[in-house]
Amino acid sequence: MPKLGMQPIRRAALVKATIAEIGEAGSLDVTVSKIAKRAGVSSALAHHYFGGKQDLLVAAMRHILSVYGAAVRRALAGAKTPRARIDGIVAASFAPGQFEPAVIAAWLNFYVQAQSAPGARRLLAVYQARLRSNLVHALRPLAGDRAPEIAETLAAMIDGLYIRHALGAAPDGQGATARVAACLDGLLGEGA
Amino acid sequence: MPKLGMQPIRRAALVKATIAEIGEAGSLDVTVSKIAKRAGVSSALAHHYFGGKQDLLVAAMRHILSVYGAAVRRALAGAKTPRARIDGIVAASFAPGQFEPAVIAAWLNFYVQAQSAPGARRLLAVYQARLRSNLVHALRPLAGDRAPEIAETLAAMIDGLYIRHALGAAPDGQGATARVAACLDGLLGEGA
DNA sequence: ACTTTGATTGACTCGTCAATCAACAAAAAC
DNA sequence: GTTTTTGTTGATTGACGAGTCAATCAAAGT
Numbered sequence: 001m002p003k004l005g006m007q008p009i010r011r012a013a014l015v016k017a018t019i020a021e022i023g024e025a026g027s028l029d030v031t032v033s034k035i036a037k038r039a040g041v042s043s044a045l046a047h048h049y050f051g052g053k054q055d056l057l058v059a060a061m062r063h064i065l066s067v068y069g070a071a072v073r074r075a076l077a078g079a080k081t082p083r084a085r086i087d088g089i090v091a092a093s094f095a096p097g098q099f100e101p102a103v104i105a106a107w108l109n110f111y112v113q114a115q116s117a118p119g120a121r122r123l124l125a126v127y128q129a130r131l132r133s134n135l136v137h138a139l140r141p142l143a144g145d146r147a148p149e150i151a152e153t154l155a156a157m158i159d160g161l162y163i164r165h166a167l168g169a170a171p172d173g174q175g176a177t178a179r180v181a182a183c184l185d186g187l188l189g190e191g192a
Numbered sequence: 193m194p195k196l197g198m199q200p201i202r203r204a205a206l207v208k209a210t211i212a213e214i215g216e217a218g219s220l221d222v223t224v225s226k227i228a229k230r231a232g233v234s235s236a237l238a239h240h241y242f243g244g245k246q247d248l249l250v251a252a253m254r255h256i257l258s259v260y261g262a263a264v265r266r267a268l269a270g271a272k273t274p275r276a277r278i279d280g281i282v283a284a285s286f287a288p289g290q291f292e293p294a295v296i297a298a299w300l301n302f303y304v305q306a307q308s309a310p311g312a313r314r315l316l317a318v319y320q321a322r323l324r325s326n327l328v329h330a331l332r333p334l335a336g337d338r339a340p341e342i343a344e345t346l347a348a349m350i351d352g353l354y355i356r357h358a359l360g361a362a363p364d365g366q367g368a369t370a371r372v373a374a375c376l377d378g379l380l381g382e383g384a
Numbered sequence: 385a386c387t388t389t390g391a392t393t394g395a396c397t398c399g400t401c402a403a404t405c406a407a408c409a410a411a412a413a414c
Numbered sequence: 415g416t417t418t419t420t421g422t423t424g425a426t427t428g429a430c431g432a433g434t435c436a437a438t439c440a441a442a443g444t
Binding site: 025026027028029101104105108109111112113114115116121124128149152153155156157158159160161163164167168179182183185186187188189 | 219221347355374377379
């Protein structure tokens with residue numbers, strides 16, 4: 001079987017298996033052996049393609065974030081009006097895919113990691129900055145100078161609603177979108 | 193040295209040490225030995241007073257939540273107007289004590305635990321329900337029928353802003369209180 | 385004095401897991 | 415046809431950590 005060009009295939013499989021394992025465990029307390037077994041290889045191979053357990057976990061987190069980033073970009077591409085841009089960002093953040101157990105587990109553990117792991121903190125900062133930038137850009141025509149602070153408020157609402165829906169009874173984002181919209185209307189309604 | 197009535201003292205010391213250790217590690221990946229050493233006792237004693245590591249961690253989480261609950265209750269006691277009640281809840285949620293590294297670590301890991309540990313999930317549900325109840329009660333005179341949904345929105349904002357401040361550059365809650373107030377004004381401003 | 389009882393520990397067991405290594409298989413290169 | 419490169423694993427190691435236990439110590443009760 002050992003054909004050429006296995007590297008990217010194995011890496012992808014291992015990352016996928018890592019995410020699945022994290023989702024099943026709910027935490028980063030996963031073993032390399034279990035991951036490797038799920039990917040259909042030996043644990044030694046996981047160490048071969050990734051330096052060690054840490055690198056595997058980082059790669060998994062990075063993959064999750066890149067998927068989310070791509071969804072946001074896709075949502076923004078098809079939006080013409082400022083309001084549609086905001087709605088797109090919100091919709092992407094509350095898309096069904098974001099509420100898969102593995103994705104929820106990844107995000108929550110990412111927050112935990114961001115406390116102490118400089119790499120994770122930096123990555124989180126990048127994604128938060130990008131989100132804020134997108135929101136400010138969309139809000140500028142609607143709110144003028146108040147765009148930055150409203151963006152911060154919306155970003156916090158997105159995070160807060162996500163966690164509440166992720167850990168609450170409703171396993172999807174139903175209602176969250178409407179709640180953000182109502183809040184935005186309220187904030188835009190009152191003049192400077 | 194072995195006097196009588198050491199049980200509560202040791203338990204308290206062990207809980208305190210556990211929280212400190214969690215704060216230092218940033219995660220629940222702490223060893224009983226380290227905790228016991230920090231509390232000035234042997235690891236065997238930790239197993240003696242608590243059944244095992246799990247119980248120790250649960251006790252620590254429970255303590256953190258009870259401290260927060262007490263702070264909220266204290267804030268509500270000295271508030272007379274509905275608006276003062278809301279401000280009190282918000283102020284308690286963003287009090288300096290809530291942003292100590294150990295407390296932040298506890299909350300973030302509590303979210304992680306709530307995914308899969310039924311006990312943690314139940315505890316979280318209780319505290320969220322209590323927060324929502326307090327908010328609805330305070331909002332009723334101000335918003336009438338819309339109190340429940342506005343409460344949900346405020347609760348999400350509190351959670352979201354907390355996480356952003358906990359993991360962001362600002363290690364305190366400065367600005368968060370004002371942002372909640374502005375959002376609330378917006379939501380109350382527009383009629384049904 | 386003697387016994388019971390709570391407090392306390394050091395030493396030990398047992399399991400787990402990350403990481404390493406030597407070796408083997410298959411394809412490619414020469 | 416040999417050598418090199420790439421893919422792959424089983425077995426092993428070394429460390430670490432949770433939980434147990436028998437034994438010790440000091441006070442309180444009788």
